[in-house]
Amino acid sequence: MLLIQAEAEARVNGVSNGVDKLNDYYNLLGAGYTPQGGDMGFGLGYPTRTAADYATLKDFLTDVLQERYLYFIGDFEAFVDHARVNGDADVDSSYMQLKSGFTGNPVRFLYPQVEIDSNDNIPATIPDINAPLPIYN
Numbered sequence: 001m002l003l004i005q006a007e008a009e010a011r012v013n014g015v016s017n018g019v020d021k022l023n024d025y026y027n028l029l030g031a032g033y034t035p036q037g038g039d040m041g042f043g044l045g046y047p048t049r050t051a052a053d054y055a056t057l058k059d060f061l062t063d064v065l066q067e068r069y070l071y072f073i074g075d076f077e078a079f080v081d082h083a084r085v086n087g088d089a090d091v092d093s094s095y096m097q098l099k100s101g102f103t104g105n106p107v108r109f110l111y112p113q114v115e116i117d118s119n120d121n122i123p124a125t126i127p128d129i130n131a132p133l134p135i136y137n
Helices: 002-013 015-030 057-071 077-085 113-118
Strands: none
Touching (some): 002 015, 015 057, 057 077
């Protein structure tokens, strides 16, 4: 929620307001908070950010969205978030990239082999990980 607030504050009131929420998020992580609600038992020592750390709104929003992507790793929400901001002039959408040697941005999960073998509803031709899905047209 703090990352959503950081993005919203920056878009509406400027980076200096958004950075406060981003720092709140980093302070939680630095104190040992985990997304599952547990305590790792050690601080990670995230540095406090200031508005001066970001040359543009685009730099700040890209940093926030990168953090959201890391938070959502392995969850479909990462793709929903990416689809929401893909093409937004205020965001560098390259924060979500495929590994070296591949091009484009991922837009869906890979189908695991067990799913391919056991699900009759799998497409006959499996689309590439960066093939646009009809739902986002």
